[in-house]
């Protein structure tokens with residue numbers, strides 16, 4: 001009998017993998033969409049995610065989340081997901097203080113794990129998570145999805161091919177304005193005991209992840225952390241409305257995390273750089289940018305124009321040298337699964353769909369995926385070094401994890 005064609009083989013072996021999703025807020029929505037849509041984009045799919053059970057903080061919230069996000073069952077006890085032998089994948093989309101406890105329990109139960117960023121509140125907690133997964137036969141991933149924007153993956157390809165030569169510098173920003181209003185409530189994102197840090201862990205980590213992905217390891221940082229709004233109206237738990245709800249005149253509580261971070265960077269390969277992140281920049285909504293200069297050219301990316309990569313090559317004929325715009329499409333990373341012509345529009349949802357594709361591909365193939373818990377732990381060590389540097393007002397070396 002002839003060997004079946006690739007797609008036929010894939011169809012025969014395509015597994016159903018049962019997902020238990022913990023946390024039905026902003027990220028619960030994004031991940032549920034990705035599980036439903038991944039096989040519609042990437043077909044044959046590496047595996048079929050089955051939305052089996054979703055956990056929320058209460059029975060009512062869990063039941064509502066199951067109806068809304070298409071899960072078969074719901075629970076208010078995330079531990080029942082860990083104990084369920086039919087669950088293959090545990091997805092952690094809760095606030096940061098629960099990541100370590102859930103991930104360590106899931107690793108001990110032998111589940112594949114995708115965990116939202118930041119991996120945990122501190123380097124120490126992240127290390128415990130990494131130690132729990134590192135010698136186990138399971139796939140682990142940390143959800144730094146912005147590196148899966150096709151234009152960012154294309155920047156990586158150009159750099160690996162040497163198109164801009166040796167990298168000299170990286171300048172990255174993540175600027176938002178949802179917390180600029182002093183009456184945006186004291187949600188979990190402003191509480192160190194839950195979030196670990198403020199703009200640093202919440203948004204700077206995405207740019208730090210892209211800097212490591214595109215340039216390499218950080219060797220030292222020199223940072224400033226600022227808290228612009230020290231008190232906010234109290235919020236009684238629940239999902240973070242990201243500034244869309246205003247607090248009243250009632251009691252206010254203390255913000256004990258940073259609103260803004262700026263750091264200079266020395267990379268291990270000799271390049272230099274900077275990362276800036278704030279949630280208080282009026283007029284900036286999701287302004288993720290980077291500009292990379294190499295010996296042979298430059299690359300510029302702006303997430304608010306995420307179908308585009310601006311590139312400039314020193315080898316171009318002198319009278320036409322300058323930035324050109326490449327619109328991502330079928331010729332570019334992940335193009336085979338996305339839309340059939342360039343510039344139709346990549347959205348936040350697509351980055352999560354691609355993330356789900358790479359995660360399930362690693363499970364189906366018995367491989368690994370990046371960024372994983374080792375990457376999440378290394379980013380947490382960078383965050384810790386940034387906090388230490390800001391306190392000492394000096395350069396701090398970043399420790400490197402050993403495998």
Ligand SMILES: NC(=O)c1ccc[n+]([C@@H]2O[C@H](COP(=O)([O-])OP(=O)(O)OC[C@H]3O[C@@H](n4cnc5c(N)ncnc54)[C@H](O)[C@@H]3O)[C@@H](O)[C@H]2O)c1
Pocket residue numbers: 022023024025026027028055056057061076078093094095096098116117118143144145202238239240241
């Ligand atoms: N990758 C990204 O772009 C991105 C974007 C936003 C948030 N995040 C990360 O995702 C995680 C969740 O953030 P979010 O924006 O979805 O927060 P959110 O506040 O919108 O949602 C969190 C949900 O977790 C639920 N929850 C709390 N305790 C729970 C428990 N014990 N069991 C089950 N559910 C529980 C809450 O009720 C809430 O609905 C955080 O780690 C955050 O840093 C990542």
